[in-house]
Amino acid sequence: MEKKKITIAGAGLVGSLLAAYFGKKGHQVEVYERRPDMRTTLIDGGRSINLALSNRGWKALDGVGISEEVRKMAIPMYRRVMHATDGALSFQPYGKENEAIYSVSRGGLNALLMREAEKHENVQIFFNQRCEDVNTSAPSATFFSEETEKIKEIESDLVFGTDGAFSAIRTALIKNDRYNYSQHFIEHGYKELSIPANADGSHKMEREALHIWPRGNFMLIALPNPDGTFTCTLFLAHEGEYSFENIPNLASARKFFETHFSDALNLMPHFDKEWVENPVSSLVIIRCFPWSKDGKVAILGDASHAIVPFYGQGMNSGFEDCTVMAEMMAKHGDDWESLLKDFEQQRKPDADAIADLAMRNFVEMRDLTGNPEFLLRKKIEARFAARHPDKWMPLYSMVTFSHIRYSEALKEGQRQDKIMEEVMMIDGLADKWDSEEIEQKMISLLASK
Ligand SMILES: Cc1cc2nc3c(=O)[nH]c(=O)nc-3n(C[C@H](O)[C@H](O)[C@H](O)COP(=O)(O)OP(=O)(O)OC[C@H]3O[C@@H](n4cnc5c(N)ncnc54)[C@H](O)[C@@H]3O)c2cc1C
Structure with a gap:
């Protein structure tokens, strides 16, 4: 494999993990981050901000061998606890027994990922460096140093933009002919x-x-x-x-x-x-395409697909980008043009699907988790899934606890909606939701939908 000189703009969650992946492969990696080093400077006024990490994220962390270390700082969250206005509590498990999503500190995880990337002597991170532009044909990227107030142009073989929802690299890509882009607050x-x-x-x-x-x-x-x-x-x-x-x-x-x-x-x-x-x-939703240019410049994570946070999948999907990038490196070797094309073709439908699913989950969280009919539906689905794991995996589990492509999970979720709409109309359902009759009805609906 040919060792490349790679520039990455943005040492956030996805950029740091991507640097670790490229570092492991032996590429010469330079990461330029706009903010000061969070390992030595208080970011966000020192507030602790956390995120929910789930299976897609864990798999990507496994790929660079740091999931055990992350697990030490993560708290499993096995269920939702709903607080009614009068203070009454109700509960809903997230998945099967022992399945959990994990609360992790954003700053703690980011710092760990930076340390992991820098364990490779071929990876260097530079701070207080704001990406201003990218020349897609060279390729090269220009950075403004917040310290020296000087601009420098960095040439390399490949440039990756992991500079978040307001990506400077994407802003440069947008200038290309037939570039599709939308930003929705x-x-x-x-x-x-x-x-x-x-x-x-x-x-x-x-x-x-x-x-x-x-x-x-x-x-x-x-x-x-x-x-x-x-x-x-x-x-x-x-x-x-x-x-x-x-x-x-x-x-x-x-x-x-x-x-x-x-x-x-x-x-x-x-x-x-x-x-x-x-x-x-x-809160902004970003959709754009293509994500790469001429096999030399590409964007990942929020830079190419920022979504709303209600499925807890923004970081997880960005981490999954890194897993897929690693698969593509194994598949395409040194042919970066085919690699990046294949990558964006595969990931785009999945990014679109999780963007839609995340908006849909907002309605579920803010409204439906307080609704007895919704909770009944979830109980029926969970029971059926436990008895027929080959026939039914709840949508939440497909998204959170599996590696099924988001686009397939969305499609299957739409099929399940149609089935459950009919089930929920059955008279006296609350008294017989766990009966043989309901189970048989679902089996017959599954065959017809
Ligand atoms: C309120 C909230 C809650 C969330 N909760 C979850 C959750 O529970 N689970 C989950 O999976 N996701 C969650 N997310 C989404 C998650 O935060 C993002 O998807 C994730 O941070 C994306 O990582 P990233 O590295 O692509 O971008 P970012 O984390 O935004 O990192 C971008 C990095 O690039 C740097 N940068 C920006 N511009 C430049 C530039 N011009 N030059 C150089 N560097 C630059 C930034 O300083 C930053 O370090 C949440 C988001 C929000 C807003």
């Missing part, structure tokens, strides 16, 4: 808050769970951190009746929480400070 934004630990370091709510306060058009969620705290995120429309715009000051924010999330507010002693200091951030 959804009507909801988010604000992060926190629940501190008890004095003894334990968690104030069930630790191994993802907590949700579903409230129709908006919701609050909380994921556990190893230090006993929870990171909470309020998802709320920017404008309209229930919106950030309609919460103009701290007094109205407290009133809003007292009305809708009083049990959570009781656990938030730093609410006032955090509400004022933490920003309201936007």
Whole structure:
């Protein structure tokens, strides 16, 4: 295999993992990151922000041999705990027994991935370097140093953009003829808050769970951190009746929480400070194609497919990009033009599918998890799947616990919807949901749909 000189813009989650993959293959890799080194500088004001890591992510981490290390800093979340307005709790397992999604620290994981990449002496990461442009024919990329305020042009054999949803590399690709691109900001934004630990370091709510306060058009969620705290995120429309715009000051924010999330507010002693200091951030969906140019420049992760966070799959799908990139390297060897073409052809339908699935899961999380009919449907599906694993895997499990392509999971999920719509119309279902009759009905519907 020919060793290439590779430039990567962005040492976020995907860029650092990709550098580790290329480093392992012996390529000469230089990564340029806009921010300072998070291992020595506080990022995001030192707030702990976490993410849900699931099977696709684990597989990609396995590929560079660091999943065991990541597991040490991850908390399994076996179920959703739903908090009703009156504080009553209900529960929904995520998968089969022992199946969990894992809460990990974004900063902790990113730092670990950078260290893993830099274990290879052929990988170097440079910080405070903002990518400004890319010349797709050379190829070369230009970087502005925040320290020296100088611009330098780096030539290499290949340039990869893993510089996130507002990628500079993608901005350069967009200038090409017949380039398709869309950027859609959804009507909801988010604000992060926190629940501190008890004095003894334990968690104030069930630790191994993802907590949700579903409230129709908006919701609050909380994921556990190893230090006993929870990171909470309020998802709320920017404008309209229930919106950030309609919460103009701290007094109205407290009133809003007292009305809708009083049990959570009781656990938030730093609410006032955090509400004022933490920003309201936007959520964007990016779709574009192609993802590469002339076998020399390519984009991965959020740079090519940013999605909303409601399926917990943004990072996982970006990590899966790295798994597929490794498969493509094995398949195509030194033919990078065919490799990158094959990569984008295979990944694009899957990226589109998870973008759609993630929006759909927002409705499920904020609205349906509080709905008894929805919970009944989930119980029927889980029972049927346990008895007929060869015939049924719930959509959530296909996306989260399997490696089935997202595009296939979406298609199968649509077929399951049609079946379950009919099942849910059956009279007296609540009393016989676990009966032989319902099981047989599903078997016959499966044969016909
Ligand atoms: C609120 C929220 C919750 C989420 N929760 C989950 C979850 O539970 N599970 C999950 O799988 N995903 C989740 N995601 C999605 C996940 O955060 C992203 O999909 C993931 O971070 C994408 O990784 P990336 O490396 O492609 O981009 P990023 O993480 O955005 O990294 C891009 C990197 O490039 C750098 N950069 C940017 N511009 C330049 C430039 N011009 N030059 C050089 N460097 C540059 C940035 O500083 C950054 O380090 C969530 C997202 C949000 C917003």
